[in-house]
Amino acid sequence: MSMRAWVVVVLAAVVGTATGAYMAHWRVTSLPWDGTPEGAKIHLSTDEAAKLNVSSVPDDGVPEVVVDHTEYNFGLMDSSATGRHEFTFTNKGTGTLKLSKGHTTCKCTMANFEHAEVPPGQSTKVTLEFKGQGFSGPYKQTATVITNDPKQPQVELMVAGRIIPILRAVPSEVSFTGISAGAPVTRTVDLFGYVDTPLQITGFELADKKTAEMFEIKTEPIKPEVLAKEAGAKSGVQLSVTVKPGLPVGAFKQTIHLSTNLEGAPHHDLEVSGNVVSDLVIVGARWDEERSLLGIGTVSSKEEVSRRLILIARGKYRDQVKLKIAEVWPDLLKVEFEPPVAVGETIRQFPIVIRIPKGTPPANYLGSEAAQTGRIVLETNHPDAPKMLIRVGFAVEN
Structure with a gap:
């Protein structure tokens, strides 16, 4: 250059x-x-x-959200009811307050609200809904509202309370554990109603028709002092369930279908279970005493399978005990008694052989949801155990 x-x-x-x-x-x-x-x-x-570090101020001003309260307790609420409560959001700022729906917990929703714009000095309502269905006891649920307030970008709302059913049974199931076969046994259940309509049991039905006659059901008004102790209960009925003598020794189950006059709870199922015991006891390999079940499992039709149980007799009637086969179902099962054996001076044993013969056709009696178990009913002359039940779980394959 x-x-x-x-x-x-x-x-x-x-x-x-x-x-x-x-x-x-x-x-x-x-x-x-x-x-x-x-x-x-x-x-x-x-x-x-x-x-210089001065925040710029928007031309339309800055919103400021103020909520009258952020928590609400519904107290006692029915399990079929929906609780609703309004929270008031006020804009104390100089710019338009913008609100939008944020995260909510599983049973909490904001009714009829997606977003809102609140001018300065004005207010709006945010309604929180809580559905009690599926809940029991105390609960706490939250919902979040998103705002454009720079100092409070989100507001968390909370509702709490305690869920009670329309109808509640105490205890929820009836248990007869270790009852005698020769004497009636009674259990009571307190049924509480939590609505204004006085609770009435208008009818009942037993699910297992085979043992229905062995149960007696009675109702009577609940005692005032019992009702007073149940928080939120407005009425009640005491239900008596009596197991009559004669049920086979072993486990049993029954369901009582109750009908009521309460809207929203016209039906209520009460489960009954237990086991009958006496001086006669069955023992053996793969024997489930609680379920009165002999688990044979899956076997081949190409060979015979046999299992041996022993009925043990104790007490003053042990030497007089006699056994008789009252029922075998299905007839694929074969049952035989072996001669009784005395064990010392206090016990007498009665061997019972259960066979599945060779060549038995395919079958399923494993007791799953799709199949029942087989059953054997024994009759005895023992006063405490006139009948004994043996369930047999088995399946046959080619």
């Missing part, structure tokens, strides 16, 4: 710098400050402007 060209470049730079400095001086001296942080920067040095 020639000397003349270098002189032109240097001269242009000097002129440009001088012109920029003049224009900056003219803006500072001639233009007024507009009140904004950006406008203030032209009146400051570069270092001073960099240190």
Whole structure:
């Protein structure tokens, strides 16, 4: 580059710098400050402007959310009811408050609300709903409302309370553990109603028709002192369940289908279970005493399978005990008695052989949801155990 060209470049730079400095001086001296942080920067040095840290204020102002309360307790609530409560959101700021639906827990919803805009000084309602179905006892649920308030970007609302059913049974199941076969045994259940309509049991039905006649069901008004102790209960009925003598020794189950006059709870099922014991006891390999079940499992039709149980007789009637086969189902099962054996002076054993013959056709009596178990009913002359039940779980494959 020639000397003349270098002189032109240097001269242009000097002129440009001088012109920029003049224009900056003219803006500072001639233009007024507009009140904004950006406008203030032209009146400051570069270092001073960099240190300036003032948040800009939107043209339409800043919203400020205020909620009258964020928690509410429904107290006692029916399990079939829906609780609703309104929370008031007020805008105390200078800009428009914008609200939108945030996260809610599984049973809590914001009714008829997706979003809202609240002008300064105005208020809006946010309704929280809680459905009690599927809940029992105390609960606590939350819902979040998203806001454009820079100081409070979200508001968490909470509802709490205690869920009670329309109808509740105490105890929830009836248990007869270790009862005698020769004497009646009674258990009672307190049924509580939590609605204004006085509870009445209008009828009942026993699910297992085979043993239905062995149960007696009675109802009577619940005692006032019992009702007073149940929080929230407004009425009640005491149900008596009596097991009559004559059930086979072993485990039993029954379901009582109750009918009531309560809207929303016209039916209530009460499970009954237990086991009958006496001086006669069955023992053996793969014998489940609690279920009165002999588990043979799956066998092949190509060979015979046999299992041996022993009925043990104790007590004063042990030497007089006699056994008789009252029922065998299905007839694929074969049952035989072996001669009784005395064990000392207090026990007498009665061996029982259960066979599945070779060539038995395919069958399924494993007792799953799709199949029942087989059963053997023994009759005895023992006063405490006139009948004994043996369930047999088995299946046959080719």
